[in-house]
Every structure is written in C-alpha cells, then in structure tokens.
Amino acid sequence: MNEVQTVVVGAGVIGIAIARKLARQGHDVLILEAEERIAQHTSSRNSQVIHAGIYYEPGSWRAKLCIAGKIMLYDYCKDRHVPFENTQKLIVAAEENHLTKIPVLMANAEANGVNDLIHINATEAVSLEPALACRGAILSPSTGIVDVPAFILSLLGEAKAEGAFVALGSPLERVVLQNKGFELYVGDSDCTRLNCKNLVNAAGLGAWNVARSIEGFPPMDIPEQHFAKGSWFSMTGSAPFERLIYPVPDDESLGVHYTRDMGGGFRFGPDLKYLNPPHVDYAMGVDESIAFENSVRRWWPDLPISMMQPDGCGIRPRVLRDPNKQSDFMFLSPPDHGIEGLVQMFGVESPGLTCALAIANLVTELLERPIN
Numbered sequence: 001m002n003e004v005q006t007v008v009v010g011a012g013v014i015g016i017a018i019a020r021k022l023a024r025q026g027h028d029v030l031i032l033e034a035e036e037r038i039a040q041h042t043s044s045r046n047s048q049v050i051h052a053g054i055y056y057e058p059g060s061w062r063a064k065l066c067i068a069g070k071i072m073l074y075d076y077c078k079d080r081h082v083p084f085e086n087t088q089k090l091i092v093a094a095e096e097n098h099l100t101k102i103p104v105l106m107a108n109a110e111a112n113g114v115n116d117l118i119h120i121n122a123t124e125a126v127s128l129e130p131a132l133a134c135r136g137a138i139l140s141p142s143t144g145i146v147d148v149p150a151f152i153l154s155l156l157g158e159a160k161a162e163g164a165f166v167a168l169g170s171p172l173e174r175v176v177l178q179n180k181g182f183e184l185y186v187g188d189s190d191c192t193r194l195n196c197k198n199l200v201n202a203a204g205l206g207a208w209n210v211a212r213s214i215e216g217f218p219p220m221d222i223p224e225q226h227f228a229k230g231s232w233f234s235m236t237g238s239a240p241f242e243r244l245i246y247p248v249p250d251d252e253s254l255g256v257h258y259t260r261d262m263g264g265g266f267r268f269g270p271d272l273k274y275l276n277p278p279h280v281d282y283a284m285g286v287d288e289s290i291a292f293e294n295s296v297r298r299w300w301p302d303l304p305i306s307m308m309q310p311d312g313c314g315i316r317p318r319v320l321r322d323p324n325k326q327s328d329f330m331f332l333s334p335p336d337h338g339i340e341g342l343v344q345m346f347g348v349e350s351p352g353l354t355c356a357l358a359i360a361n362l363v364t365e366l367l368e369r370p371i372n
C-alpha cells in the first residue's frame with residue numbers, strides 16, 4: 001500500500017496554493033487531479049481580477065480572505081515576477097436610481113477595511129474614461145489583473161521544489177476512514193489505493209462528490225450545492241477602457257462588466273445562470289449576445305452593433321442561493337465534523353483567485369486543529 005502524509009484533492013489554484021504552503025511547512029504532499037492537466041475548471045475560467053474586497057458581507061470569509069489575499073497576491077507577483085497590472089476599476093451608476101447604491105457600497109467596503117475608494121461624479125468619471133456614460137462612479141485604486149496561468153505555474157513550481165507531487169488523471173473516488181488517517185481509492189488506470197494522514201478537499205465543483213465519497217462523513221455537514229454559470233462575450237478592436245468597468249452590482253452577481261487581460265484582450269461578462277440540477281456544462285449560445293450588448297450599452301453607448309461573440313464561461317460553486325443573502329466560502333475542519341486530519345472546502349467562488357494565498361494559510365492552520 002502506498003503511503004503519503006497529506007493528500008490535496010484538486011489541482012486548481014486553491015489546491016496548488018495549499019499544497020505549496022503545506023510542502024513549505026515540511027509536509028510530504030500529493031495532489032490528486034482528476035483531469036489530465038492542471039487547472040482545467042474554474043481556475044482557468046475566471047475574470048483574472050485581483051479584487052479589492054468591496055462587495056462581500058463584513059466578517060464573511062470572502063471579505064476577510066479577499067483583503068488578506070489581495071495584499072499577499074500583489075506581493076507574490078512582485079517578488080516572483082508574475083505579470084500583473086494594478087489597472088484600477090470604476091463601479092458605475094449608469095442610471096439615476098443606481099446612485100443610491102454608491103454610498104451603500106462605500107460603507108460596506110469601509111467595514112471590510114477597504115479605505116481607498118473615491119466617490120467621483122459623472123464628469124470626473126468621463127475625464128478618466130472618455131467612452132463611458134454614467135451618473136456617478138466609485139474609483140477603486142487597488143483593483144488589478146493577474147496572469148493566472150503564470151501565477152498557478154509559479155505556485156506549482158514552488159510546491160514541487162519543496163517535494164510535492166501531482167498525480168494527473170487520478171480522480172479520488174472513495175475514502176474509507178482508518179483508525180488514524182484515510183484509505184483512498186483512486187480511479188486511475190492502476191486503480192491505485194493509498195493511505196494518508198491528512199486529507200484536504202479542494203475539488204471546487206467536485207467538492208460535494210468528494211465529501212459524499214468519504215464513508216462515515218456526516219451527510220448533514222454537506223451544504224447545499226448550487227452551480228451558477230457565468231459566460232463572457234468579446235469583440236475585436238482596441239480596448240475601449242483603461243480601467244476595469246463594473247456596473248453597480250445586483251443581488252446575485254457583480255453584473256456584466258468589462259475586464260482586460262494581460263495579453264491586451266478584453267471581454268464582457270460574466271452573467272449568471274443557475275444550472276439545475278448542478279452539473280458541469282460549458283456550452284455557450286450566440287443568442288445571448290443581444291442581452292449582453294443591451295446591458296453594456298447602458299454605460300458604453302458607442303458599443304458597435306452585433307459585434308459580440310461568445311468567449312468562454314465558468315461555473316461558480318455556491319453553498320447558498322438566496323437573493324437576500326450572500327453565499328460564503330465554507331471550511332469544515334476537525335472540530336466541525338469530528339474527523340482528525342480532514343479539511344473540506346465548499347463554495348470557493350469569486351474572489352477565490354484573489355484569496356488563494358490567504359486560503360492556503362487558513363487551511364494549513366485548520367488542518368492542525370484538534371477535534372476538541
């Protein structure tokens with residue numbers, strides 16, 4: 001029987017960041033990844049934005065980890081020469097009745113410790129971004145973008161340099177609790193079985209299946225499962241804005257926004273559609289382009305007609321679907337579920353990329369927590 005000290009399930013940005021942190025602390029780490037390549041799901045299907053921490057409920061994991069993770073991510077990129085850009089962003093009130101949301105957002109950000117937002121009027125906004133039409137806006141100086149593949153490869157390189165291994169094409173299918181530790185059944189070509197002392201579930205959209213596959217894990221500790229799909233549309237031409245442009249958010253998402261990437265490309269999205277029942281479906285239809293154009297034209301009136309083409313999509317894993325309450329990340333550690341050496345994560349949607357390094361620190365600490 002193969003033995004390893006710590007298994008991390010999932011080679012997305014979260015699993016790789018955790019593996020790096022644990023390996024640096026001296027753990028002998030194996031990452032199990034179901035796909036034949038790393039980061040094929042949510043970690044390669046996001047807006048690549050370093051979020052400031054404006055929107056999330058004060059005191060939530062998303063708020064706390066975003067603030068901490070943003071600082072760590074900027075520092076990491078500077079130290080390791082991972083390409084990033086502190087683009088800034090404008091949150092725009094396109095219509096008069098959206099203006100009331102600006103002080104609410106500013107107060108929420110302040111409560112989260114984001115103290116650098118600037119409330120600007122329409123003239124000031126247009127002087128920054130001449131193509132924009134709005135009634136007023138918030139300038140967020142600390143928002144930026146990062147080269148996500150470069151960030152993930154850098155984390156992986158460091159994890160491997162500290163001795164971590166990645167097993168690709170290795171879906172975790174079943175877990176049996178042992179006296180101290182776990183027996184894992186892996187669905188690779190060799191039907192590998194291995195023992196480990198610690199297990200971290202960082203399987204993203206697959207986190208619920210992994211939790212259900214742990215024999216003896218209390219089913220009532222597995223949260224609701226919701227998949228919220230977001231699609232992007234793009235067009236050719238030169239980027240119309242220097243800063244990222246977001247409308248004021250609605251109850252369930254940040255709204256269709258404009259982001260740039262490190263390669264000079266730009267796109268609009270993501271929107272939000274729940275997949276019922278939750279399943280992975282990355283198909284896209286061109287017919288949504290009209291809705292996208294109408295949405296963007298509210299703050300970019302000169303958007304050329306019928307120029308948008310589908311440009312990818314991603315799926316947000318969520319533990320709550322309630323328009324009146326934000327879903328949060330969920331971490332279950334030994335005192336929560338009573339199983340030593342096990343940390344389960346659910347609902348690591350946006351801003352998970354921004355939070356990755358801070359989540360890695362948190363999980364490392366949670367893993368050590370005794371049951372009582």
Ligand SMILES: Cc1cc2nc3c(=O)[nH]c(=O)nc-3n(C[C@H](O)[C@H](O)[C@H](O)COP(=O)(O)OP(=O)(O)OC[C@H]3O[C@@H](n4cnc5c(N)ncnc54)[C@H](O)[C@@H]3O)c2cc1C
Nearest residue numbers: 010012014034042043046047049172204206314351352354
């Ligand atoms: C539309 C959208 C836009 C976003 N934009 C941003 C943004 O701009 N900024 C930001 O900070 N965050 C953003 N996010 C959030 C961010 O992308 C995620 O929080 C982050 O990528 C989650 O990473 P992960 O490692 O948890 O998940 P994933 O990248 O999905 O990785 C999970 C891995 O687990 C593997 N796996 C699953 N089941 C098993 C199994 N049984 N055995 C082995 N392996 C398994 C999967 O194959 C996958 O590789 C966005 C998300 C979405 C959907």
